[in-house]
Amino acid sequence: MLEATFTKVKISKDLYMIKAGDLKTTFFESLWEIPEGITYNSYILTVSEGIVVFDTVKNTMIDEYVNVLSEVIDLRDVKYLVVHHMEPDHSGCIKKISELGEPIVLGHPLVGRMLKSFYGFKGKFSPVKDCEEIKVSEYTLKFIYTPWLHWPETMVTYIAESRALLSCDVFGSYGVFNATYYDELPEFEKTKYRWFMKKYFATVIGFYRDWVIKNLDKLSSLAIDPLVVLPAHGLAWRNRYVSEVVGLYKKWSSGRSEKGKVTIVYLSMYGFVKKAVMDFAAELEKRGIKTSIYEFTDTRRSNISDLIGDIYDSEVIVLATSTYDADAFPLARYITHLISRKTPREKKILILAGYGWGPRAGLEIRNILTQAGFSELKVVEFPAGEHHEVMSEAIEYVK
Numbered sequence: 001m002l003e004a005t006f007t008k009v010k011i012s013k014d015l016y017m018i019k020a021g022d023l024k025t026t027f028f029e030s031l032w033e034i035p036e037g038i039t040y041n042s043y044i045l046t047v048s049e050g051i052v053v054f055d056t057v058k059n060t061m062i063d064e065y066v067n068v069l070s071e072v073i074d075l076r077d078v079k080y081l082v083v084h085h086m087e088p089d090h091s092g093c094i095k096k097i098s099e100l101g102e103p104i105v106l107g108h109p110l111v112g113r114m115l116k117s118f119y120g121f122k123g124k125f126s127p128v129k130d131c132e133e134i135k136v137s138e139y140t141l142k143f144i145y146t147p148w149l150h151w152p153e154t155m156v157t158y159i160a161e162s163r164a165l166l167s168c169d170v171f172g173s174y175g176v177f178n179a180t181y182y183d184e185l186p187e188f189e190k191t192k193y194r195w196f197m198k199k200y201f202a203t204v205i206g207f208y209r210d211w212v213i214k215n216l217d218k219l220s221s222l223a224i225d226p227l228v229v230l231p232a233h234g235l236a237w238r239n240r241y242v243s244e245v246v247g248l249y250k251k252w253s254s255g256r257s258e259k260g261k262v263t264i265v266y267l268s269m270y271g272f273v274k275k276a277v278m279d280f281a282a283e284l285e286k287r288g289i290k291t292s293i294y295e296f297t298d299t300r301r302s303n304i305s306d307l308i309g310d311i312y313d314s315e316v317i318v319l320a321t322s323t324y325d326a327d328a329f330p331l332a333r334y335i336t337h338l339i340s341r342k343t344p345r346e347k348k349i350l351i352l353a354g355y356g357w358g359p360r361a362g363l364e365i366r367n368i369l370t371q372a373g374f375s376e377l378k379v380v381e382f383p384a385g386e387h388h389e390v391m392s393e394a395i396e397y398v399k
Contacts, residue, residue, distance in 0.1 A: 004040070004061050006068040009180045011230065012162050014139070016044045018068055020057045021176040028174070032203045032305035036196055037176035040089055041232045043166055044072055045159070047137035050079025053103070054157060054166050055232050059092025066096060075100040080136070082143075083107035084168035085154045086114040090232055098123035106134075108145065108153035128155075131222065144222065146170060148211040150204055158224050165226035169204065170215075171245050173197035173234030182235045182245070193235065194248070199309030200233065201252050206312060206342035212253035216246065255344030257315040262289055262398060265307060266320035266352075267296040267332045273354045276387035277320050280352070283395050291318075296331055304335065308342050316348045316398055319365055323355035328364040336365050340372035349374060350397050353381040 004020040011017055023037040040057035042065070051073050057065045069075065081103040083091055094105060094115065105115065105125045115121035128134075130145040140160040147154060149170050157166040175196040179185050185193060205212065229237040229245060237245045264281060268274035274297060281291050292310050294302035311317050317339070321332035328336070349369060353362035362379035369377055378397045382390045 004057070004064065006064060008068065008072060011043070011180075011228070011236070012164070014046050015159070015162065015164065016046065016072055017180065017230065017236070018042045018044065018057075018065070018072070019180075020061055020065065022058065022061075023176055025058075028305075029204075032308075033303040034174050034305065035303075036174050038174050038233055039176055041230070041234075042069075043230055044069070045136065045139065046073060047139065049137040051077045052080045052082060052136055052141070053078055053097065054082045055084055055090045055168060056081075056093035056097065058089045062093045062096050065093050066100070069097075077101070078103040080134075081105045082141075082157060082166075083111050083115075084156060084166065084232065085151055086111055086118065087151065087169075088118065090168065091115075091118065095119040095121050095123070106143070108155055110153035114153070130155075142222075142224075144219065144224070146211075146215040146218070148208040149215055150208050156219075158226070163225065163227040164230060165219075165224065165228070166230045168232045170231065171229050171234075171237065171249065172204070172231040173200045175234060177235060180236055181241075182237050183239075183241050185235075195309070197234065197248065198252060198312065199305060201249070202309045202312035202342055203305050206308070209253045209255065209344065212249055216249065216253075252312065255346050256313070257344075257347060258313045259315055260289070261314045262291045262316040262318065263294070263307075263311045263314040264291050264318040264320065265294045265296075265311070265335060266318075267322060267329045267335075268320075268354075269298070269322040269324070269329065270384075271297075272384035272387075273320050273322050273352070276352060276354060276382065276391075277318075279387065280318070280320075280391065280394060283391065284398065287395075287399055289399065296335075304338065307335070308338060311339060311343055311347075314347065316350065317343075318350045318352060318398065320352035321354075321361050321365060323353060323359065323361040326358065326360045328353070328361040332361070332365065333368070336368045340368055340374070345373045345375070347374065348376045348398075349378070350394060351377065351379045352387075352394060353379065354384050354387065355381060356384055 009017040043054040045052040109127040266277040359381040
C-alpha cells in the first residue's frame, strides 16, 4: 500500500510542486488526530545552470518521492537541495537524493549537525547566513531565518524574480485537497480549509505565536512582497489571497478571541459530570449563548486536535472534570497541560469539578493554569448528582 498519492503541478515557468497527499497518517507528530489528512509539498526550480530542490517529503515515502521526482528531473542535475526545516516530514529524503547525485545541501547552520544525527548524512552541506542570496541562472534566491516557526533552524526562501515565497511550515495547513491554490476552492471548502489551517496553527505553531509577528515584521522590513506563497503543507496562496493568509496569521498570533465564543470540554467517568455539562449548556442556550462541546467518556473521545483548534480563539473555556484519586482526572490533566502550552492567555476559564467523597480536582486544574499565566479563572466544585446547587454561580460567571 502506498503511503501517499503524489501529484506534479507546474507553478510557473521553471517552478514545480510535487505534492504528496497523506491520508494514512492518523496522528500528526504522533499526537494530533488528522482524519482530514495532510500534504507534504516539495518544490523544484528547473534551470539550465542546475536544478534546485526545496524540501522533500516524509521519510516513509522515499521510494515513491524519488520515482516522481525522476519524472520531472534527472537527479544527477540537482545542484542545490534547500532545507527550510529539518523535521522528518520535510527532510526525510535528503540522504537518498544526495546518494543519487551530488547536490550541495543548503540550510541554517544547525541543519548540518541534524543531518548527521538524523540520517548519518555524509554529503555536501553548506550553511547559509540570514538574508544571504545566491544566483541560479536568472533567479535570485534569498534565504531568511524565521526562527521558532516552529523550530530554531526554520527559514524561508524568497525567489525575487517570480515573487514567490517558499515558506515551509509557515502558512501551512492540514487537509488533502485536489486543488493547488486556495482560490480554486468553492466557498464551502474555503471555510473548511480555514478551519484546518487554524487547527494546524493552534497545534503546531500555537506555542510559538509570539514569534509569528516578529517574523512577519522581519519579512516586511526586508520588502518581501510575494505574489505567491508556497507552504510545505496544504494549499498555495496567490495574488490578492496572499494578504488574506498573512491576515489570518496576524489575527491568530495576536491571541484575539472571537467575542461570545464558548467551548466546553468535559471528562466524565460515570455520567455525573456529563449530566452537569448538558444542563449547563442548555441553560446557556436559553440565554442565547451557543457552545461547542468536546467529550471524553467511557464510550466516546473527541479529537484533541480539534479541541485545541477550537479553543484557540474562544473567549470562554469551560473545563469540566471528574475527581480521580484525590486529583483531577488524568486525561483532564493532560488536556489542561496542552491548553496551557498551545492557547493564548487572554481567556476566561470556568473549571467545573464533580467529586464523590471530597473535592480536589478543581484546585489541581487551577494550579496548572495559574502557573501557565492564566489569570481569569473560577473553580466551581460540586458533589456528584448535586450540580443544580451550583448552576447559577457557573452561569453567572460565563455570561
